[in-house]
Amino acid sequence: xxxxxxxxxxxxxxxxxxxxxxxxxKMTTGTAVQMSQIVPNTxxxxxxxxxxxxxxSGFSSNSVVYWNSMALSxxxxxxxxxxxxxPASEIAMSATVxxxxxxxxxxxxxxxxxxx
Numbered sequence: 001x002x003x004x005x006x007x008x009x010x011x012x013x014x015x016x017x018x019x020x021x022x023x024x025x026k027m028t029t030g031t032a033v034q035m036s037q038i039v040p041n042t043x044x045x046x047x048x049x050x051x052x053x054x055x056x057s058g059f060s061s062n063s064v065v066y067w068n069s070m071a072l073s074x075x076x077x078x079x080x081x082x083x084x085x086x087p088a089s090e091i092a093m094s095a096t097v098x099x100x101x102x103x104x105x106x107x108x109x110x111x112x113x114x115x116x
Contacts, residue, residue, distance in 0.1 A: 039052070045094050060079070065084035067086060
């Protein structure tokens, strides 16, 4: 009976694809994208465009800052900072804008920008 059990367990282990090299397998997951601050967070309507600095974590070289749902021209500084160009046309009138970052297909939390 013990021999049958040992053979059965061996066959199950082989049939499941187990091998001793599997212990080196590591699962990789994406890093969460998180915004902690936008600078500035307000502007006066009708003024010139400006550079928006976004601080946070999980940014990558393909990160894009979104102004509502419009992608802004974005420059990657580091994993904790990106800078985006906000054109004057986007602050021509008073508004409340939602800003977020998309990095590696993952969206960050949103922060509010106010145009007075």
